Amino acid sequence: MKLAGKKAIITGGNSGIGLATARLFIAEGAEVAITGRDRQTLDEAVAELGPSARGYRADVTVAKDRRRLFTALAQDFGKLDIVFANAGISGRTPVGATEESTFENIIHTNLNGAFFTVNSAVPLLNDGASIIFNGSVHNYLGQPGYAAYAATKGGLVSMARAIAADLAPRNIRVNVVAPGATKTPIWKRGARASATTEETAKLTNFVSSATPLGRWGEAEEQAKAALFLASDDSSYINAIELVVDGGLTGAPFGAPAFRV
Numbered sequence: 001m002k003l004a005g006k007k008a009i010i011t012g013g014n015s016g017i018g019l020a021t022a023r024l025f026i027a028e029g030a031e032v033a034i035t036g037r038d039r040q041t042l043d044e045a046v047a048e049l050g051p052s053a054r055g056y057r058a059d060v061t062v063a064k065d066r067r068r069l070f071t072a073l074a075q076d077f078g079k080l081d082i083v084f085a086n087a088g089i090s091g092r093t094p095v096g097a098t099e100e101s102t103f104e105n106i107i108h109t110n111l112n113g114a115f116f117t118v119n120s121a122v123p124l125l126n127d128g129a130s131i132i133f134n135g136s137v138h139n140y141l142g143q144p145g146y147a148a149y150a151a152t153k154g155g156l157v158s159m160a161r162a163i164a165a166d167l168a169p170r171n172i173r174v175n176v177v178a179p180g181a182t183k184t185p186i187w188k189r190g191a192r193a194s195a196t197t198e199e200t201a202k203l204t205n206f207v208s209s210a211t212p213l214g215r216w217g218e219a220e221e222q223a224k225a226a227l228f229l230a231s232d233d234s235s236y237i238n239a240i241e242l243v244v245d246g247g248l249t250g251a252p253f254g255a256p257a258f259r260v
Contacts (some may be wrong), residue, residue, distance in 0.1 A: 001029035002231040007077045009033040011060050012087030016184030017134065020219035021084060021226045026052045028227060033073060035060065035087065060087050061113040068118045070156055080124045082230045085114040086134040090186060103148045109150035115159060126172045130230045133160050135178035135241060140178040140249045154176070157241050164239035173238040177225045180245025181207045182217040198245040212247030212254035 008025050012018040013034025022032045022215055026049055034049070035058045036042035045136050046055035056072060073080065088110040114133055121131075136153040138146055145158040157176050164174035195203075208215050225244045228234050 002227060002233065003082070006081040007075075008082035008084065008230070009035070009073065009080055009121065011035045011113075012085055012109075013084075014038065014042045017179065017182065017219050017222045017226075018084070018086040019045050020174055021086070021223040022049055022053060022067070023222070024223040024227050025082070025230070028231070028233060030082070031077065033077060035069060047095035060085075060117045061109050063116070066116060066120050070124065073203075074124055077124075079126050080121060081123070081126050081129050083118060083121045083129070083131045084134070084230070085117045085132065086097060087113060088134060088152070089147050090146075092145045093146075093178070094145040098148075106148040107152055110149070111155050111159070114156060116254070118163060122167070125170075125172060127172065129170075129172045130234075130240060131160075131163065131167075131174045132226055132229050132245040133157075133174075133176045135176040136250065137178055137180045137245045137249050139178060139241075155198075158243075161239045167237075171174060173229075174188040175229045175232070175234070175237060175239065176241040177222065178241050178243045178245070179213065179222045180217055180248045182219055182222055184219055202207075209244070209257040210248065210252070210255050212251050214256050215246065217244065217246060218228065 003025055008030050010018050010022050012034060013022045014036030018034065022034050025032050031052050033056060034045060035055045035056050037059050039057050042055045046053050054076060058068050058069040060066060081258055089106060091102060091106050118131055133156045135156045138150040139154040139157060160174045160176050167174060222244055225242055229242060244250060
């Protein structure tokens, strides 16, 4: 097993990519702590994951929650080997029509929350540990209406490089996994929560037609990328962004929509 004896924390591990990654880490021998803001989904996730998982209700953007979380982790786990800073939110911020509070909330959650998760975790990390940030192809796409979200995901990449330099003396690797469109509950939240069946099908078909592999990604595929970066399989990989998007950003003209 690739993670035998390892101890990991996954923020936002109660659903989507975080939960899929927790499943895989446990299958590969790790003990896993997951966090979430919703007690019900957190408890359900822990029940599914079994005895190798512990759940902690915490909002990583709140300093008091983080202090309580990492105090508990120090008691329950002692040391950590893997941090997957996965928690984040999306949201539209069209230029000319966005409230400052909306923009700041996305920045605060996705950038501040990720940085201070790692900042709090570092004292518990073993030398040679692995830190992974969850990025996004929005770092590259230039999609209208997503300025704040794109800024946070680009910022994570730059931030990861600087943190990798900070932690190099301890041989702690810091990398980013950047998913493309992936089947997770986030696509049914916010403005999309009220989408009709037709609207959902239209979006599904559009994304598939724009992706060279002709389909959406699965949460389990993103989890495998996180496992690679967490394990010794990537022991000489540091300060990189691993894009997992079916070719969307690397070979866009190979997508079904562009084929003649």
